[in-house]
Amino acid sequence: MKNQEHKNRKKLAYKKRNTSPIKILLIPVGILLVYFIVYGGFIGYNEFSKEGMEEIPSQYIPIYKAAEEKYGVPWNLLAAHHRVETKFSTMDPLVSPVGAEGHMQFMPCTFVGWSHPSCEGLGEGAIPEKEKTDPSVIEEYGGYGVDGNGDGIADPFQLEDAIFSAANYLSNNGAADGEVEKAVFAYNHSDKYVKDVLYYADKYKEEPEKRKTPM
Incomplete structure (x- = not known):
């Protein structure tokens, strides 16, 4: 007891x-x-708006941030391009009717380089598959494709490679120097495209009262 x-x-x-x-x-x-x-x-999630936290798949955020660190292109701009191009890689297949490829929709000639002998017109080209992902070939022809994850290939269908390549392109066209609108227009020569990308870039970082809905 x-x-x-x-x-x-x-x-x-x-x-x-x-x-x-x-x-x-x-x-x-x-x-x-x-x-x-x-x-x-x-991780820096405090930079994200409520909508950014809700809409952007969390596994992509470290990639945007790493690309921003390397190329100086804002993470929210990369997220906006990803959203507009393939709805965060949910488009199936990841090839457009005109031949743009991968998560960030690069034309093969832009990815590999327009000086490639087969490149003309819209930029689909007739580049051999092996050359499309070879960093040495891309360097030779002045393309924007990069090996983002260090596996020795630069593949627009590989997420890190695609996002780092987009950051490389946008940086080289002025985004890292504050010429964001110019860089976005270079990515896709469409005023509506520019408007949509800038809308999402703003939406993912700014407060709701500062946003405008796209027309």
Whole structure:
């Protein structure tokens, strides 16, 4: 009987210790700290609007941020291009009717280089598949394709390569120097395209009252 009473007292003392007001208050503080570390401090999610957090697939965000770090092109601009081009890679197949390829819809001649002997017209070309992803061939012909994940190939159908290549293109056309509209127009010569991309770029970073819906 005494042993049972002793056990009961120990259980009660344990419950009191672990349900103290201080410990209860520490739980939400801990949650907020984790939230800040993951979403605010280390990864930089504090730069995202509510819509950006809801619409952009979280697995793509570190790639946009890494490309921004390397090429100086804003992460939200890369996210906007990704959204407009393939709805965050949900377009199936990732080839347009005119021959643009991959997650960020590069024409083969833009990816490999317009000085390739087969490049003319809209830029679909007749580039051998092996040459399309060879960084040395791309360097030779002055293309914008890059090996974003370090696997030795530059593939528009590989997500890191596609996003880094888009950042490379936009950077070379002025986006890293603040000429964002000019760079977006170079990517696709359409005023509506520019308007749509800038809308999403703004939407993913700015507050709702500062946005305008696309026409």
